Amino acid sequence: MFKFKNIFFVIILFTISLSIPNISFAVWTQQTDIGILRLRNYTYSPDGTSLISSANNGYPYISTDNGATWTQQTSVGALSLVYYTYSPDGTYLIATSNNDSYTYISTDNGATWTQQTSVGAIYLYDYTYSPDGTYLIATSDNDTYIYTSTDNGATWTQQTSAGALYLSDYTYSPDGTSLIATSNNDSYTYISTDNGATWTQQTSVGALVLNDYTYSSDGTYLIATSGFDGYVYISINENPFIFENGSGIEGDPYQISTCLELQNINYVLSDGVTYPYLSESYYFKMMNDIDCSDTLNWNSGTGFESVGNATNKFIGNFDGDGYIVSDLYINRSAEDNIGLFGYIENSVIENVGLEDINITGYSYVGGLVGYSNYSHIENTYTTGSVTDTSSRSYVGGLVGSLNGSLFSIGTIVNSYSTCSVSGSSSVGGLVGIDNGDRIYNSFATGNVSLFDYVGGVVGRLFFDSEYTIDDVIFNSGWYESVDNLEFNDIKNINGVVTLDNQLSHHETELSSFYSSSHPIYNGTVYPWVYSGSPWIFHNNSLPDFNEGDEETEEEIPTRSIRSSGSSASTRYKNLLAMGNENEANKILEQFPNQINQNNNQLDKPVLNLIRTLRYGMSGDDVKELQKYLNTHGYESGLVDGKFGPKTRQAVIKFQIANSLVGDGIIGPLTRAKLK
Known part of the structure; x- marks a missing residue:
């Protein structure tokens, strides 16, 4: 909801500089062909092809040449129509008759009209459509109630919840989420967030009789003039329209087209502590490649602010849709959890490449993610440089710290990094430290440097002793370059320093590493596709084991995750039936996807x-x-x-x-x- 604040009791002068040359309305031409009609209530169709007006003789007139000539419409007689309003798509034209007070509708740009008798002669005025054309709202001059229609004026519903407010000057926000108006009864401003069904009186600045409400195109500012004191008033939207499109749900994700919109995932309300887009499991999708080179100049040289931190984690789904973020700059040498995403939890990051990045942080630093907790990362890559400045580091070309378990939904799949990576401890070409999460079909080729626990793929790896390395890191490798000869692919495993390579796939020649014959993949799980470049793409989120596959459930424990869905759903159902919502919620938190995938099995x-x-x-x-x-x-x-x-x-x-x-x-x- 909008709150009026920063109210200026001074006249605000807006100066708009237009760069369009030779635009002038200094010359006017009298149109004499049709005589003195005293036309009024001019209204254009949305496509600009028709112009309609009413004359003193009561007839509507239509022009198709921008007012040069006019045609009298005689089919319905001299109705004295007023308040012409087109639907956003131009299909419907609605008006009120001054003669009989009925609403009339035309579907042929005013040539013919149909009287709407369903609600009687209530003399509706100030017709206003929602931006998507779904709702039509008006006020009755007879009973002063608000009326809404969802069928373009054919039928109307009286809204009685707020009383006879006698509202006027209806104005929708650009995204259609808020509707604002002024009451002619008490002179207060009212706001509705449900298309006019209910209204909230705004009392913060008093009965100002505001009118001529006008939004800025992005919905951030709302301006109006007071009929009480004559001053201009401005309201700032605390939750502006900050993404190109979308509602944030799975079927309609927030659409991201610019680096600023990427940064807006971190948007904070004016209270300084509320981040509406980080922690509500919203969906985001890139719509094109994004150039972030200007981040070099952001925030006094510290660059982009990582999405999410340890206090306000990113808990959502981000789909790059195969697009690239280039030239991302972050220089926050005193801050933890640094990367495009600083801290993610129970999230999915997929289908995005980061190229020519330059990222520096204090600890838990990665090109894509600084700190990943029980999250899934798939079809991603990074190029450029990643640097950690602390003594404890945890820095990786893709992820700084990877946390989960062999039985969590989290995994790094089909991803790679060619970043040069430097730090003092727990430094990995792909991941700095892996605390029990899985890595499948992924690799690193960049140089890693500096002191303790430096690995070509992972700096330090921890997992339960009942498993092997192949249970954790599968079909993955690294390019053992001349600069990396002194390192192993994993430097420290469960606290023990390794003396040689632990993974089966590494090469000392870059051309061999990128060769299509390179045996990084030798089974039916996650085909490794180069197509001439190390871009990887695979649609499945987890391996799909079929009967007869060479790999078994025991070799890769992912299968037990899939089979656990049915039992989790049953437990969830039983706990709800017993009224034990706390325990049911714990199961839902642990197995949200499995429970919803098996919902057809529930009562x-x-x-x-x-x-x-x-x-x-x-x-x-x-x-x-x-x-x-x-x-x-x-x-x-x-x-x-x-x-x-x-x-x-x-x-x-x-x-x-x-x-x-x-x-x-x-x-x-x-x-x-x-x-």
Whole structure:
């Protein structure tokens, strides 16, 4: 919701400099062909091909040559139509008759009109469409109530929750999430976040009679003039429109096209402590290659601020879609958890290449990720340089510190680094320190340098003694260059310094390493594809073992992860049935994907909701809603009875899947589908 702040009781002069030459409206031409019509209420169609107006004689007139000539529309008589409003796509034209007070609709740019009688002669005015054309809102001059329509004015619903406010000057935010208006009754500003169904009075600056609301194109600023004191007022949106598109759910990820939008994943509210995009399991997707060379000049020379840190972790899904981030610069020698992503947890980072990076941090430093905790990294690579300045380091060309277990969903798959990597301890060409997480089909070719525990692939590796190295690092290798001859591929394993290479795949000739005949892959799991360059791409997130494969469940314990889904789903269902939500939530946290993948095996609860539910609400009915969503394939997170961001995302996903408007509100139409 918007809050009015930084209110200026001075006139603010906006000076707009246009670089378009020879634009002038100094010369006007009188149009005499049709006589003195006293036209008013001019309205263009969205595509600019038609212009409509009303004359003093009550008839509508249409021009298709920008007002040079006009054609009288006689089919409906002298209706004295006013408040012409087009739908955003130009299909519908709506207006109100001054004669009979009915609403009229035209689908042929005003040539013919149909009277809408469903709600009577209520004299609607200030018609305003939502940006996507889904909602149409207006105020009745008869009873002063707000009316909304979802069928382009054919039928209308009176909104009684806020009373007869007599609102006017409706204005939507550019992304359609907020609607603002002024009450003619009490002169206060009102805001709606549910397309006019409910309204909140804004009392912070008093009854200003604000009008002519206008948003900046990115939704950050809102400006209006007070009819009370005549001053200009400005409101700053605390949650601006900071990504190109998308709602952040799996089917509609936030779209990222610029380096600034990458940085905006770290966006912090004005309270200085709330990061709305880091920790709510949002989905992000790159739309093109991104040039980050200007980060050299950001933040007084310290460059890009890593996405997520130990306090505010990135918990989400980032898909580079095969695009590249180039020339990323970070120089934060006194800060931990440094990389494009500083600290990730229970996340997925995939399909992205980082080229010519220059990254420096204090500890837990990686080209892609500084600190990875129980996360999955796939189809990624880095080139450039990565440097750690501390005495304890943990620095890698791809990931600084990799943390998980052989039975977690986390893995590095089909990834590589050619970065030169330097630090004082736990330095790896690919990973600085690996605390029990798996690495499949991945390699490093860059130079690694400096002091203790320096490995061509991993500096230090820890895993349970019941397993072998091949259980942890599989089909992976490194290029043992002249500069790297004094190092091993893994320098320290479970606290013991190694004296020779531990991995089966390494080469001393770069041409051999990049050769298509290089035996880095010799089975049916994760084919290693060079295609002339070391770019790797594979679609599956985990190995798919089929009966008869050479590899067995015992050799690579990933299979037990897959088979555990059914038992986890059963335990989750039983715990919910017993009312033990705390224990059920623990299972959901550990196996979210498996539980949702096996949701068809669950006895799905029947839902009977009565009240309208929306973001910020809480109660037992919210808890029942969360249970329903979790067991029907729409992950809403913990069953805690709080309608938070993750529950709202699940609701939007459900609505879209059921051909409803994805507004995140459980109203009558959504309740009807939740059966």
